[in-house]
Amino acid sequence: MKAFIEEWKLLISGKSVIVFIVVPILMATVFGYVFKNNQINEAPLAVVDLDHSKYSRELVGKLDASQYISVEGVFDNDIDPNMLLYNERYVAVLYLPAGLEQNRLKGAQTNIGFYVDNIVTGAVGSIRSGVSEVITTENAAVYSGTLKAMGLSDSAVAGMMTSLNLQQRTLYNPTNSTMTTSVVGFVNTAMISLLGSASLTIVPRLREAGQLGEALANPLQLVLRIVPYSLVGCVSFILSFGILKQVGGMRFEANAFEMFIPFFIYTLLLSFFAMIIGWTAANPAKAGKRSIIIILPSFLLSGANFPVLMLPEPLQFFSKLLPLFWQLEFIRGLAFRGGSLKYFIPEFGEAILLLAGMLAVVYLLVLKERRAERNMSRSGEEEPVAASAPAQSVSL
Known part of the structure; x- marks a missing residue:
């Protein structure tokens, strides 16, 4: 009993009780909100309508009315589904x-x-069900007895009852390989830990070494310090994906030289993102502890393990602020689907805008740091002047 009382006093004497209660509540709240959608409703569907008839328009309307489908585009001309x-x-x-x-x-x-995009398998289950339900309903809409009464033969009735034959083709990942999801997610998580941790400590390391003032005088120095890590990260990615293709049999349709561009953009985004988060840390050790701020949101919200479409809408917007979101966007589009760089000009533009925003934040932090240094220098100059005044009065 004495041991119990000692441990109980030790527990309630500090903040352990609060931590034990609050942390699980926070985790339950966060994860409950993130994963509250166990399926994707209103999955975006493109329809290529080559019939241009009243019935085809009615069918598109019925598809759009399904809770699982949102017809986001109707195209009147034949178009390659890959596009x-x-x-x-x-x-x-x-x-x-x-x-x-x-x-x-x-x-x-x-x-x-x-044609179903099966790169992220969790994103297509509901739309498959929705399309199948609509087609089944359409085929069952005509009653065989009525048709026979109209004088149609049995073969004609059978044709009317199954007039729509859905021929489904699974693209890009027909075998549901985890290489395109979990394995790629683990590789990127490892890179976040390595590259992010290195970039987190740049400013705190300069501050601890007394070199931050020199770097602040020319902010370009901070940018140049990021580049070596980004280049090494690009090489590491290319080698890693090459090994996954050769050893693991992962689908990789992109040119290695083409992939260098999105890899470089991503490593720059990740490096500046980490630099911003670690900026105010007093030393590299404290900055390193902030890596969880990068890893956890990236793992949960970037689409590495489940579709971004399953997230609540506010989190879908926030996910686009994470560097890993764009990394996975480019990997899936270029490497797994075999798209060309020219198809991703809008996405590159958005990623570069995000990079420009991070550079702007870095510049604002530089200005804030300079202002703090000037205030410290002014206060240091005023103290000796204030101290000399009593000395003059004594001499009088």
């Missing part, structure tokens, strides 16, 4: 062929193409 899937604006493409309405009236079967 619509490269940039992740849509998770699937549905083709309505010419003659759809005529075949339905005649009782002839129509094959509908359904």
Whole structure:
């Protein structure tokens, strides 16, 4: 009993009780909010309508009315599904062929193409169910007894009852390989730990060594200190993905030289992001403890392990502020889907705008640090003057 009382007094004497209670509550709140959507509703679908008929428009409306589907684009001309899937604006493409309405009236079967982006498998389960439900409902809309009463043959009735034949094709990751999700996520998490930790400590290290003032005089020095880490990070990524392709059989369709551009943008984003977070730390040891601020949001919100579309809308917006979001966007579009750099000009523009914003934050921090140094120097000059006044009065 004495041991129990001693431990109880030790527990309640500090902040341990508060930590034991508050931390699980905070974790439950955060993770409960992040993972509250266990499926994707309103998944973005592109429809290529080559029939241009009243029935095709009605079918598009029924698809859009499904709780699992949001028809984000309807295209009147034939288009390669890859062109619509490269940039992740849509998770699937549905083709309505010419003659759809005529075949339905005649009782002839129509094959509908359904192309699904299976890079992130969790993003397409609901849209598959939604499209299948709509097609099944359409096929069951006509009653066989009524059709026979109209004088149609059994074969014509069968054709009317299954007039829409959904032919589904899984693109990019048909075997549901974890290489494109978990493995790539682990590789990027390791890089965040290494590159982020190195960049976190740059400013605190200069401050501890008394070299920060010189760096603040020319902020370009801080930018140049980032570049070596970014270049090494790019080389590491290219080698890592090469090994994943050769050893793990991971799909990798991009040119290695082309991938250097998005890798370099990402490593710059990550380095400046880490520098900003570690800026105010007193020394490198304290800065290193802040790496969790980079790792945890990146792991949860960037789409590394589950689709960003499953996140609540405010978090979907916040995820675009994380460097890893853009890294995965470029990897999936260029390496896994085989898109060309020209298809990602808008995405590159957004990533560069984010990089410019981080540079602006760094410059504001430089100005704040300079102002603090000037205030310290002024206060240091005023103290000797104030101290000399009593000495003069004594001499009088």
